Amino acid sequence: MSKLKTLVVVAGLMSALTTVAAQAQGWPGSNYPNPVSSSDDDCDAMLGHMRRVTAQRIASIQPGQRVALIPVCEMESETVSKDYSDLFRGGNVDGLRPQIARNATLMTALAAKGYDHYDVISLREGGNESIILYVHQRHMR
Secondary structure, eight states, rough: OOHHHHHHHHHHHHHHHHHHHHHHHTTTTOOOOOOOOOSSSSTTTTTTTOOOOOHHHHHOOOOOEEEEEEEOOTTTTOTTTTTHHHHHHSSTTTOOHHHHHHHHHHHHHHTTOOOOOOEEEEEEOOOOGOOOEEEOSSSOO
């Protein structure tokens, strides 16, 4: 009977700890990012603060490095008339798009998804030397 009681107590504790950990994601001051809202006004909330990127860093991106694209503010509910120019000026690649255009690895990844260097908002380094490009289609199709 002692083993059964121990098993029930352990199962109860595991359940309680799992619930507390899940709730911690939404607590202020937690390390988890806020969930991305689907409203038009804050669709770029997932960008947060991006580290500075240099022309030399963009030039150092080599063939074979994994490049992932994350669309920003490209929800179907958005209208073409909405002005997203602040996205491009506020990102960390403003002024570095010519360097992006000269990097074959980045341009191949962008072209594969129907984007170009003018659609890039921000660049971030991911794990295992991967590159993450945040993009917004200037001319929504």
